[in-house]
Every structure is written in structure tokens, then in C-alpha cells.
Amino acid sequence: MVRRSELFGISIVAIVCLLLIGFSQKDVSTYQRSHRYQQYLDLDDSFKYTNNTVPxxxxxxxxxxxxxSKELFNYKFPEGTSLEDYTLSTGGRPIRTVIITTWRSGSTFLGDILNAVPGNYYHYEPLLEFGITQIRGNPEARxxxxxxxxxxxxxYSSLYSxxxxxxxxxxxxTHNTRLWDQCELYPAYCWNATFLSKFCKLFPFQSMKSVRxxxxLAEELLQDDDLNIKVILLVRDPRGTMQSRKHRDWCPGMPDCDQPxxxxxxxxxxxxxxxxLQMFYSDRFRVLRYEDLSLNPSVIIRDLFDFLGLYFHKDVEKFxxxxxKFDIGGVSSTFRDSKSAPFHWKADLDYTEIQNIEEACEEAMRLWGYVRAKNVTDMKEFNPLTSYSIN
Structure with missing residues (x-):
């Protein structure tokens, strides 16, 4: 039988072991937290944690x-203005751009160009939750x-859904790279409305794209003087759009997507x-064809940035x-030979498919300056673009 003194000694040893294990786990946890935020610490030495706690x-x-402020050090704001004139956090008004288009019409490419501007906050596809459908009126429009x-x-205070x-x-x-960097460091804050509202208000530029x-309906946004947005309608040849949609598994069976x-x-x-919109908001509305952008990206973007009031920064030029120049990545990649990307449909669609699209889209193609193919031989070589005007 174990004597009382031996039992007491065993109990003391057990308690000490449990305490050591507990402190060891705490140290590991503390190290993991510290290591997790080290990347962020490295960004700015003046930002220090105390007691390894989450800021x-x-x-x-x-x-x-x-x-x-450092990122925008060499950004050229319009003469007589500064960063504080464009941030909501300082009582300024951001430069806001909204792209309106539809699926597979080049909006990812254009959206990423705008997001290359230093200090841009990107509202990527904010209507994703509506699914594969077009919003043309109420009740969804409200x-x-x-x-x-x-x-x-x-x-963000009321954006529960x-x-x-x-x-x-x-x-x-994730496409809002400047926000997602923070989400990876601080997951608990990523969906916090208070954090998101304060974070968003720091940025002098906001861009948004919607394919739904x-x-x-976008006229209501233009009517909001507080927003002072500029709207870009991005248009693409329906043959190119339908060809690109063929490669997306979420499109078949969805009438708003797979029906030309x-x-x-x-x-x-x-x-x-x-x-x-061109009649009443000529200084804040612009139409852009994806094909024109792809054939002359630098010229078109410089002109577009002048219209938007954005400086053509070296980061945009680098993008x-x-x-x-080259095709890299899958169907969603924005690394493309831009001069050939809009016209893949001429090789990827057979002539019957092209005829079906053209018959369903004769009026739309005429309005937007897209030329029909005459025959199989013509389809490979002809120029599908002509001029158009908005009446």
C-alpha cells in the first residue's frame, strides 16, 4: 500500500508537470501569434505590439x-489638392469609378487596371450573392x-447579407488586394463592419465592377451628388462573350448566361x-468597347484616366x-496577348454557332459596330469591328 507521504509527493509532481505543459502550450501559442503578425510588423517599424497582443x-x-501616405508619396494629385481632399476619413471625397458590363466581357482586365492605381479600394463584384442572373428592375434592383x-x-453597418x-x-x-492583405493578418476583423467602414474611408480612390x-439602373448612382461617381459601360462583341462563357461551368443552364x-x-x-446618360451626364459617363481597349491598351487607358481624373502612375504602366503581351494562366487570367484575346471566338466557335449568335444579335451588333461574318472563309480573316455612335 502506498504511504500517505508518497501519495502526496506523487500529487505534487503531477501538478508541477501539468503546469509546465500549460506554460509550454501558452509559450507556443504566444510564439505563433507573434510570428503570424511579424510580416505586418516588418512593414512599419513604428507600429509595435505590446505583450504580443493583437492590435x-x-x-x-x-x-x-x-x-x-508612403504608397502615395509620388502620386500626382490634381494641382492644388492633396491626399486629404480625397479620403472620407478626413472629410474629403474619393474619386469613384463604377464599371457596368456583363459576364466575360473584359471587366476583370479593366478592373485590375484600375486596381493598379496606388491607393485604390476595389469593390469587386458586390452583387455576387444574386447568383447567375441579370438585375433589370425591382424587386432585386432596390x-x-x-x-x-x-x-x-x-x-458596411447594414450590409448583413x-x-x-x-x-x-x-x-x-480577395480581388480587393489591399483589404485582403489585412484579412489574412486579422481574420477576426475581415468581416467586421466597423473595421471595414474605417478601413475603406482611408482610400482616395474607389473602383467597382458589376456584371449583374x-x-x-446605374442612373440612380449618377444622381447621387454625394457619390460623384463616373460610370464606364464596357461592351464586348456577343460572339466573343458567348465563346468565353462556354468555358465556365457556372454558365450552362442559366438563361441569362447561356442564351445569346x-x-x-x-x-x-x-x-x-x-x-x-450621355445626354445628361456627359462629363461622368463613358462607353468603352473591350476590343478597342485590347487593341490599343496604353492609348485607351491614358485617355480613360484623363476622363476619370486619375494620374497614369508608373504602377499602371507596369501592369x-x-x-x-503574352497568354499566361487559365481562362480567368488577365495575362493575355491583348491584341488576339478578343477574337478567339473566330477559331473556337464553329460557323453554325456563330450564325446562331449573329441571328439572335443582329440589332445589338449593328448598334455597337460589330460586323457579321459572310461565310466560313471570311470568318477567319475579316475585321469584325466598325465604328459606332451613341444616339
């Missing part, structure tokens, strides 16, 4: 604000427009809406030089 939201915001307005105002969807579909945020909202007739009805309605 507060205000600490993260303050440090990001400091980093943005929720969609309220979401877009809240995001452009950097007000948007944030809930994003938590299980993180690509809603039709142009006529629906695509071209939207192209016609967008043309009609473009006439109205164009590295993303328009």
Missing part, C-alpha cells in the same frame, strides 16, 4: 493610414442599388440607356506592360 482596430487603421451605395459610401455571403465566398474580397446590374438572345436584349437596352 486594436484603431491601431490597424492608424498604421494603414501611415502606409498609404436591394442591389442600396448595397452599391452603401459600399461606395464606405458604410453581403458580409454573410462573403464569409463563405471569400473571393468577394443593367445600365439603366438574352445577352443581346441587354446590349440593346444598354445602348438605349447610354444615349440618355499594362506585363499583362498585355
Amino acid at each position: 486594436s482596430i484603431d491601431d490597424v487603421i492608424s498604421n494603414k493610414n501611415s502606409l498609404l 436591394q442591389a442599388l442600396d448595397t452599391l451605395k452603401s459600399l461606395l459610401h464606405c458604410d 453581403y458580409l454573410n455571403f462573403g464569409m463563405s465566398h471569400v473571393y468577394l474580397f 446590374l443593367r445600365l439603366a 438572345s438574352n445577352l443581346c436584349k441587354d446590349l440593346i437596352s444598354d445602348y438605349e440607356a447610354a444615349g440618355t 499594362l506592360n506585363t499583362h498585355t
Whole structure:
């Protein structure tokens, strides 16, 4: 039988072992936390943690604000203005750009060009939760427009559905590279409305692209004087759009995606809406064909940036030089030989498929300056582009 003194000694040893294990695990946990945030510490030596604790939201915001000032050190703002004139956090008004288009029409490429601007905050596909459908009117239009307005105002306080969807579909945020960097460091803050609102307000530029909202509805955004947005309608040859959609597994069986007739009805309605917007908002609305952008990216983007009030920064020039010369990556890659990318449909679609699209899209193609192929031989060599005008 074990004596009482021996039992007491065994108990003491056991307690000491448990305490040592506990302290060891705590040290490992502390090291992991410290290591996890070391990358962020390296960005700015003035930003220090105390006791290896996670920084507060205000600490993260303050440090990001400091980093943005460095990032924008050589950005040329319009004469007589400075960074503070364009950030909501300082009572300024950001330069806001909204791209309206449809699936597989070049918006990822154009969106990434705008996101190459230093200090840009990218609202990528904010209507993802609506699924593979086009928003042409109520009841969906009200929720969609309220979401877009809240995001452009950097007000996440009421965006419960948007944030809930994003938590299980993180690509809603991953294209916003400046935000996603923080999400990887501070996962608990990533879907926090208070953090997101404060973070968004630091940025002098906001860009947004949507492939689900039709142009006529975007007039409500232009009517909001506080937003002072500029809208780009991005148009693509329906033959190119339908060819590109063939490679997406989410498109078949979705009428708004796999039916050329629906695509071209939207192209016609967008043309009609473009006439109205060009009449009343000529200084804040612009039409751009994907093919024109691809054939002359540097010229078109310089002209577009003049219209948007953006400086053609060296980072934008670098993006164009590295993303328009060679095909790299899969169907969603923006590394493309831009002069050939818009015309893959001529080799990828057979003549019967092209005829079916052209018959469903005759009026839309005429309005937007796209030429029909005469025959199989002509299809390979002809120029499918001609001029167009908005009436």
C-alpha cells in the first residue's frame, strides 16, 4: 500500500508537470501569434505590439493610414489638392469609378487596371450573392442599388447579407488586394463592419465592377451628388462573350448566361440607356468597347484616366506592360496577348454557332459596330469591328 507521504509527493509532481505543459502550450501559442503578425510588423517599424497582443482596430487603421501616405508619396494629385481632399476619413471625397458590363466581357482586365492605381479600394463584384442572373428592375434592383451605395459610401453597418455571403465566398474580397492583405493578418476583423467602414474611408480612390446590374439602373448612382461617381459601360462583341462563357461551368443552364438572345436584349437596352446618360451626364459617363481597349491598351487607358481624373502612375504602366503581351494562366487570367484575346471566338466557335449568335444579335451588333461574318472563309480573316455612335 502506498504511504500517505508518497501519495502526496506523487500529487505534487503531477501538478508541477501539468503546469509546465500549460506554460509550454501558452509559450507556443504566444510564439505563433507573434510570428503570424511579424510580416505586418516588418512593414512599419513604428507600429509595435505590446505583450504580443493583437492590435486594436484603431491601431490597424492608424498604421494603414501611415502606409498609404508612403504608397502615395509620388502620386500626382490634381494641382492644388492633396491626399486629404480625397479620403472620407478626413472629410474629403474619393474619386469613384463604377464599371457596368456583363459576364466575360473584359471587366476583370479593366478592373485590375484600375486596381493598379496606388491607393485604390476595389469593390469587386458586390452583387455576387444574386447568383447567375441579370438585375433589370425591382424587386432585386432596390436591394442591389442600396448595397452599391452603401459600399461606395464606405458604410458596411447594414450590409448583413453581403458580409454573410462573403464569409463563405471569400473571393468577394480577395480581388480587393489591399483589404485582403489585412484579412489574412486579422481574420477576426475581415468581416467586421466597423473595421471595414474605417478601413475603406482611408482610400482616395474607389473602383467597382458589376456584371449583374443593367445600365439603366446605374442612373440612380449618377444622381447621387454625394457619390460623384463616373460610370464606364464596357461592351464586348456577343460572339466573343458567348465563346468565353462556354468555358465556365457556372454558365450552362442559366438563361441569362447561356442564351445569346438574352445577352443581346441587354446590349440593346444598354445602348438605349447610354444615349440618355450621355445626354445628361456627359462629363461622368463613358462607353468603352473591350476590343478597342485590347487593341490599343496604353492609348485607351491614358485617355480613360484623363476622363476619370486619375494620374497614369508608373504602377499602371507596369501592369499594362506585363499583362498585355503574352497568354499566361487559365481562362480567368488577365495575362493575355491583348491584341488576339478578343477574337478567339473566330477559331473556337464553329460557323453554325456563330450564325446562331449573329441571328439572335443582329440589332445589338449593328448598334455597337460589330460586323457579321459572310461565310466560313471570311470568318477567319475579316475585321469584325466598325465604328459606332451613341444616339
